[in-house]
Amino acid sequence: MKKQLPIDQVLPELLAALSCSNNAVLLAEPGAGKTTRVPLALLQAPWLRGQRIVMLEPRRLAARAAAQYMARELGEAVGERVGYRVRMDTKVGPRTVIEVVTEGVLTRMLQEDQALDGVGVILFDEFHERHLHGDLGLALALQSQQLLREDLRLIVMSATLEAEPIAALLQQAPVIRCEGRLFPVKTNYVDGDKKTPLSTRMGRCIQDALNNHEGDVLAFLPGVREIRQTSRWLASAGLPANVQIRELYGSMPLQQQAETVAGCMDSRRKVVLATSIAESSITVDGVTVVIDSGLMRVSRFSPKSGMSGLETVPVSKASADQRRGRAGRLMPGTCYRLWREEEHRYLADQNAPEMLSADLSSLALELSIWGIAIPAELDWVTPPPMAAYEQASDLLQRLGAMKPSGQPTAEGRLIARLGVHPRLGAMLLSAKSIDELRIACELAALLSERDILPQERNVDIELRLDKLRRDGNRDPALQRIAAAAGQLERIVVGAWQNNKWQNSRRSAGVLLAAAYPDRIAQRRSDGRLLLAVGRGAVMPAEQLLSASSYVVACELDDAGAEGRVLLAAALSQEEIDTELAAYIHDSEELYWDEQASAVRASRKRMLGAIVLSEHPLNQPDRDQISDVLLHVVQQRGWDLLPMKGKAQSLLERMQLMARGGRTEWSRMTGEALLASADEWLKPHLYGLKSRADLQRLRMADLLSGLLTWEQRKMLDEQAPTHLIVPSGSRIPIDYSNPDQPVVAVRLQEMFGMTETPRLADGIIPLTIHLLSPAQRPVQVTSDLKSFWSEAYFEVKKDLKGRYPKHYWPDNPLTATATNRAKPRK
Template structure:
């Protein structure tokens, strides 16, 4: 084997692992870590017949690494060097090094937490920080701590902040290796992106083909940009002998392998790739990199429960990885379509996927592992609390977890399938019927791949199923069919292992696509509103693009929805009948007897409803509502309206005012609190017994509020109230005059001035603590003086008032000495 830079540090790595510990290996691009480290470990005594598992984030990298190592040993993949990825595996009894993708390790740990027969786990390209990579490391560390102290763990990367990882691995040594890279000339903003991305990229590619030798590797954010750039180049005209090739995760592995294979003699290629080509792969013949500086990452919103792909700028670490692709085989050139000043402001590292991802799969794996709180494990970056709680809620809604957060029988089976829990729940629900299971597997495969109909604007998922079943040998259709068949075989094997043999063989009643899809998306069952928009079972709004055939259906199941604004735009959905919701999904439907206050009607409404989350499937009147609930809701309506909604009348309002005044001035803590706040707070005690049988504010007119308020006082307090805060007072003329308590702080006695002759002191109430406010009236009942000091009035103001009144009312009695005069309620005192 030819020498590689990694060879210089292999002795230090082997020494660290020989002591039984962990290690962190930081090796620059081209050092040879991916293919040389596993081969070196194969010769170690501590292996003792055990296996080495190496994780690669991507399927193509896993297969390529295994094939290269096997070739180094003069073998083919599947002998001492093997691999396991989704839909493909080559490994046998002689396999010592097994290269797997990250989800495979999770399945291995769940099946055997002690990982018997595994001596070491290598996490390659860990800087990419994929969700399953973080999960796999957390589970491996716990397995090592509790069950396998002899298990070795090595974390490897080209661009990694090693210190936190070393600390996580228990203070593991950090070993650095230089890379083997040829110089790369970096050219910034050769063709700056002022407009659409594809022309800028295309012009840079054509310039590179003119000016530089070798193949060109182009980094673009997604498949749509790859296809548009390929069209632009085709229309612009590539030089003779130059072809384009796509490289992205949704391609079949054979097509991916073809893209990285060397060209035939005299031929050049332009590889249009996503970030799949950043690391672990050597694309043969590449001497030029054109980097758009963009990548597409999933972002999950706990607020909406939806994921979306978001185009973001690359980090400096990713940009350096991309640049390094141009210098793997010879000196190269990197065209960066941004400025050097912009580069200085790029983030150093990309965000770990765990920070923004849908955590449903992770939460289910932890539950099956036996962990309720993720902080029981050691993480480089712990899962965000809000997103994790949202994941638990989803898992309970699809019955993968019970109310206590433990995995159900179906939850354990769903986890073993390795699908997103939503799709796993759909497959498990279809297990009892062969036709259902076939359709469910087709749906799962369709939803896991790119849309078969591409730019088709019709959002009906049924069209995709029909297209899949009628498709010929098209690559996309064959890939989806193969995936569906694999999942069907997996589930049937799981059923046989668990004693459900034959359950999926038969054919039951016809099942619709919508009813199956609802098992995966019960929270996204949608009901059409009167204005044509939709309401989802989770309470969010949704709208269909215009002129959709599905818009005639009252109910949909939405499986793809954007996360824009308060109402998402439906991207993919299927129709479902109301009868299917009530019959096929009866466990999601609840019967509700609702007794509620209707503010508009100012009355209690009792309704019987059939509900599915936020949706009301049917509604009608409830004939015999619980009287207790009706009374409670009526009180709630009174609270909203306030005490003025009660039919107090003049007498009730006066009694309430007198009671409030007595409460303030009595000095007795035993007096009932009749403030509005206290009365509203305690209506259950003093008012509720009187409102049974009433349903509206208008019904309250039947109440005798004076008697109800009097009931708040004891007999003694009632007597004291009449004595100290009377309704009337007898004035010197002998008249019984009512007291106005509308202002409890200043009760008013409105009395004709002549009736007060002979009284020297202002009358008072509440044990003499509160003098009345006297409104002294003329013979025509008009106020001539307001005072709370009668003596001062007689002394100072009376004579001026007398002069005026005597002129206007000459037949009335106006004595010179009001103290000695006889009070009268007539024009003159009786003789």
């Protein structure tokens, strides 16, 4: 008799909902059985009418496992009524009704037949993982349903998901909820020192769990590096003889993954060190203890650098709950969390959708092929960010996969069918011979996996190619990469049908340049690299590749101001000139040479931001030289112009009048004059090209020419160059600070002046520096009247003692001003 599962209780409700609605949202806790029971239940639905059921599983192992379980339930082999399609592996037959597929496969099915004839329903399982292609698949399926297939049914299934936004997107679809069959799980928070390596903290907790609990242990770690470190720690610390250490991560061969999740056949126990792949979909048999590091590794795309990199981030509360639930599938279990309970409150509720942080190149290509000009034409759970989407579209155009109009090229359509990243697809299609295609497929397979020489400091990818060819037949991990390369080669040959193969064998560097034209790099004089995209990069260590004038950096990290090269291949100058001519353009450039203080003109051969060669331009355009000079003057301010004496004084007096508030003077500030310099200065720059030439300009005449006769008259009256003081002397006024013009005059020459002179229609008072007979300041004032009545007598005592032969009257308001020691009789 078939074992009862919690999902069985809500299947009638789900079937009833689908009989009157085309869409539904199913929330079922882990262990409820939704993945395997729902497709089988739908087989009997009258609306299916002999059509197929397609179920999307995010992970290849989960897709195969679900198909195998359902086939066993029907008493059949996989490939009969139940089959699967995953990348590089397909088992379906003419009788297949239920197809379990991975995300890329669903996208291809939709692209090849937008109406999905013969498909009655699509199930989106584990939708809470919010993978990029899952979101894309749902958006495409929704439009297909709306425009072509009103009878197509869509079911979104998840264990942890906010149902309301999804239900609204699915035209107010009904939401069916199912409780799981989880046993109680005790949660323990472990407050460890974060300075202690994660492998040590995890290893100690695993030891404690094995000593204090029965059953197997599932430990969640962020990535393969931490899995290996923890495995080494456990091996060195020693484990009981009946305990096996197993690893589980996405890039493992599927057969190894299947062996890991299976229970031990004897009395032995296992410790499974896993990434978030074991969080949902996959059930690891025998687990009663979960130890959660609280970390996960996600791919982040940087619009700044145009590169993706892996980043370790805290898990969300939903992910932590999913992981904890793995311990309660068989019996009451225990979960250890390697963080404090108060920290848990600050975790995000849900994982961020991959759409917000991923490289959108593949998505942009798929939308182009679908016929979508802008993403907003589709209904999304989370719309693609436009900045990242536009950057992805620019990359596709550089790769030759998309036209400037947004339509796909023939090569772009073919790249999408290959199921690889557009960069790698462009590299595969650049091969001119079968030999080159084989190399390109090996490179694509290597770059699709983790580095096979993780401890090797030499970043040359040729080392990896050599190892793949040398050990590909005896190393299991390399066997899988070699098999993937071979299968990719067969797919390309079958899809491309290129009958014009040449006798060509270009280097790995040339092939990689087709995938990474923006990461061609030139070695600088200091040994660092300049990428074609304009960003800097560095080699992690001195090595043979460091001597190459050019490299292609096919793998970079995005840390710091300059990326660190992780994998690269050499390029020669000859290869760039002959094989990469399509990326090279000539540029005539006029620029300001700081060292020469002059405009220089050159003709450059450019590969992106890289200067391949440069030669002086003999007869540059004089108008363009004037433009460069004008730009430099506007950037530098007045420093490059001969602003001395009369010219500087005139500019400062004009600025003072602008401070006075009259509208006719508002464009006479230094900033405003520089902004309008193309009107009054540029005509006088023709024929000039250096700072020395600029010094010949008659700036006083140029500035004066900007004034009308009335303005010149007003300027002389309201901002005169000199002040005539009571002694008869003409004292120059300093306008260097337009807010506080200054005159410095000996105190004795001001006797009899009772009011402070005011400038600019009387708005701005003149600041007076009163000097001693020795020309030293004794008082600064902007209020002469107050000075004479208050401060003068104290100043007089001091000056009379130091300068007894000079004239120091008791009443300065009536005294005779003098520029001598005493007034003339």
